[in-house]
Amino acid sequence: MPSTTSPSLTVLASPSRYVQGKGALDELGAHLAALGRNPLIVADDTVWGLFSQQVTDALAATDLPTTRVGFERFATPEAVDSLVDVIAAGGHDVIVGLGGGSTIDAAKASGHLARIRWASVPTAASSDAPTSSLAVIYTADGEFVEYRFFPRNPDLALIDTRVVANAPVRFLAAGIGDALATWLEARATRRGTADAMAGGRPTRAGTALAELSWDILWENALPALDAVAAHVVTPALEAVVEANTLLSGLGFESGGLAAAHAIHNGLTAAPQTHGLTHGQKVNIGSLAQLILEGAPTAEIEDFIAFTTQVGLPNTLTEIGLSPEDRDEIEAVAEAATVEGETIHAMPFPVTAGQVVDALIATEGISRRVRSERGLPAPELYTGGGH
Known part of the structure; x- marks a missing residue:
């Protein structure tokens, strides 16, 4: 994680301009013209x-x-360097990431290296990458490599809710999984002493935006998913798109990441999980974080029930693992707790062994809650999407 020169500093980071709404993509040229001509x-x-x-x-x-x-699929070091070459060869003065989180992250990373302006134009509300001043870098196989931090945020983040309404429902569900983690991690970071991703202690604004994202999702997630299934834009969908993209983006960057995203990064070391979306893996991390914290039973059980309704995994079975896969789970836990990982923003020390226990515990807890509440039992994930 980045650090500041003074432990007393708090930092709030945000894109220069955020544009959201039905038909926003038709206005892309007008917004890009303010940034460059090529x-x-x-x-x-x-x-x-x-x-x-x-x-x-x-x-x-x-x-x-x-x-x-x-x-291609992932923002790899090679993909970023290749884009830098294309920028230089074409004399481009602004780069636009159009698509998913890895495409946007690659555009940000190459724009930074080429010293030009950059814009994020997501085609689904599937993550909070579009607004942030960092990129997540992976191997070609989808294994987490590093976070890259930049001195500024995107010059533009633009998302068309009509486009979101016509994207697959699972993409919106993935964004909800990513955004639900924002408040859980921000409140944990606030209780501890670590910096947020923006390079300073969490601001009250960043933490409040993280909580607002959480509240909006609990109120609007299910009707928003219904809207996408019907390919229509409703107020609930507009609210969830803002929560997934803007509020979660500002909330994680200026509020802090903790165990949930570190466990996500660890899960990328397990080949079984490579077909899952970012938000699906993050949701496993969120549940494991609640267990690590010793959160109230009602909070854990409500989280399991809600995320099951959203369509997110909350058992090992649903991500291609099982409690018996001890070697794989230990590898995930070791990767999640390496020096510098965001799990060390938790307000107490966390060991790999504790992560192993929390991950194994998710299976039995979730199965019990889902049975008690009449929710579907977990189905085995075998790769190739979820």
Whole structure:
């Protein structure tokens, strides 16, 4: 995690401009024109196939050229360096990450290295990456490598709720899983002595935004998922998109990460989990963090019931593991507790052994709660998506 020169400093970080709403993508050109005249769009083939015409038209409306470069699945060091080369060769002055969190992170990392401006344009509300001043770097196989921190946030974060409403429901559910962790981690960081991801102690604003995200999700997540299933934009969906993207983004960066995201990073070391989304793995981390904290039984049980309704995993079975997979779970726990991981922002010391016990405990607790509340039993995850 980043550190500050003074333990008394608090820091709040945010994008220069955040734009959200139905039809926002049609206004992309107008917002990019304020940042540069030669944008580079980074998007994978699937995303570009869906939105190339809309983006081209939006840029043409402000006399901006459309230059797009493809992207693979993960923001790897090689992918970032390759984008830097493309930026230099084309003389681009602003880079746009169009798509998912890894695409956006790669755009941020390469824009920083190339010393140009950058914009985040997510096509689903599946994570809080779009607003932050950091990127998560992975191997080509999806194993966590490092966080890269930048001295500023995106110049623009723009999300079209009509686009979100037509994305798969599981993407919104993943964003909810990522955002639910924000308050759990921010409150833990606030009780401890560690810095938040922005490089200083948590601000009250960052912590409050994290809690607001939590409150919005508990009130609106289920009707928002219904809206996406029907491909419509409703006030509930607008609220959840803001919670997943802006409030969670500001909340984690200026409120702090703790055990949930560290356990997510550890889970990437298990090949069985590579087909899962970021938010699905984070949700396992959130439940394990609640167990580590000794949270009230009612809070743990309500969290299990709610995330089951959302469609998020809360058992090892649902991420391709089992309590008997001791070697794999120990490897996850060791990776989650390495020096510098965010788990050390918890207000008490956490060992790998404690993480092992918490992860194993998730299985029995979740199965009991789901049975008692008449919720579906866990199904075995076998890879290739969830």
